[in-house]
Amino acid sequence: MDAKLLQLLKLVTEEYIASAEPVGSQALVERHNLGVSSATIRNWFALLEEAGLLQQPHTSGGRIPTEDGFRLYVEQFITPKSASKKTRDRLSQAASLDEDRRIKLVAREVADSLGLASIVALHEADTYYTGLSQLFAQPEFRHWQRVVSMTELLDHLDQTLGSLRRTTFEQPQWFIGKDCPFGPASSVVVASSPQGLIGILGPLRMDYQEALSHMIAAIEALS
Numbered sequence: 427m428d429a430k431l432l433q434l435l436k437l438v439t440e441e442y443i444a445s446a447e448p449v450g451s452q453a454l455v456e457r458h459n460l461g462v463s464s465a466t467i468r469n470w471f472a473l474l475e476e477a478g479l480l481q482q483p484h485t486s487g488g489r490i491p492t493e494d495g496f497r498l499y500v501e502q503f504i505t506p507k508s509a510s511k512k513t514r515d516r517l518s519q520a521a522s523l524d525e526d527r528r529i530k531l532v533a534r535e536v537a538d539s540l541g542l543a544s545i546v547a548l549h550e551a552d553t554y555y556t557g558l559s560q561l562f563a564q565p566e567f568r569h570w571q572r573v574v575s576m577t578e579l580l581d582h583l584d585q586t587l588g589s590l591r592r593t594t595f596e597q598p599q600w601f602i603g604k605d606c607p608f609g610p611a612s613s614v615v616v617a618s619s620p621q622g623l624i625g626i627l628g629p630l631r632m633d634y635q636e637a638l639s640h641m642i643a644a645i646e647a648l649s
Contacts, residue, residue: 427477432502434470435479439491439499443631446565448488493603493610496630500600504634509643513539517640517647529621530554532647536626536640540633545583545614547591548622553583555627566629572611579608587623594618598641603630615641619648 437458441449451467454460460467471489474480479495482488491499508514516539520531533544537557541564546554558580567573579586586607598617606612608627615637616625624644626637 427498431470431474431477432498434467435474435491435495435499436503438474438480438489439495442490443633446631448483448490450488453488490631493630496613496634497602500602500634504638506598506642507635507639509636509639513640514643514646517643521647529619529624529648530556532644533624536624536644540626540628540636540640542626542628542632542637545580545587545616545625545627546622547584547587551584553587553591555580555583561627561629564629564631566611566631572609575609576612590616591623595623598638598645600634617641617645619645621648624648 434454437454438449441454441457451464451471454467455462455464471480474495475482475489479492479498480489481492483490517532517535520535521528523531529546529548533546533554534556537544537560541557541560543555543557543561548554561567561576562573567576584591588607590607595616595618598615600613600615601607602613604610606614608614611630612627613630613632613634614625614627615634616623624641626641628637
């Protein structure tokens with residue numbers, strides 16, 4: 427893909443992640459030194475729409491990434507980065523408090539830090555989730571049916587995770603949109619630790635870089 431279009435996808439995605447609002451061409455021109463007019467940005471928007479990477483939810487509004495847009499954004503721009511020292515220290519402290527519950531304590535700390543949900547699948551077939559109220563505070567869950575659907579999947583977490591819990595993930599793995607076992611409006615990143623599987627669950631519009639950095643720090647704390 428043309429580098430300028432890929433960069434525009436990155437800007438739209440990150441603006442949308444931050445604001446939860448469709449992103450307009452004029453706003454991008456005003457906030458970023460793009461060196462082109464808003465009319466040119468709209469033309470590029472059209473090319474990204476044709477490629478299935480952006481969509482226009484309202485006729486007169488801006489654009490948001492599609493599921494494929496989010497997936498390409500993650501593939502191209504999300505790389506392993508260290509979480510802040512404060513985050514690493516808090517996760518290490520959580521992991522040291524209670525040997526029997528350390529993965530659950532770490533998951534809770536991750537959920538609290540990100541404002542998302544965390545899931546845990548222990549080797550002995552126990553499952554656990556935390557941070558649901560924070561997840562449901564996200565704008566995407568103003569739709570009651572999404573809350574009901576997500577709650578049903580979490581209430582049957584062992585079945586929802588299915589083969590994921592029986593797989594060893596040497597590196598964090600993303601499941602986005604239709605690939606996510608928690609529904610097409612969601613994304614989850616999972617990784618294996620010595621205690622079992624741990625995951626970070628959020629809407630499609632989640633901060634993927636922060637989630638990955640927290641996941642890496644969580645695995646380090648548990649190891």
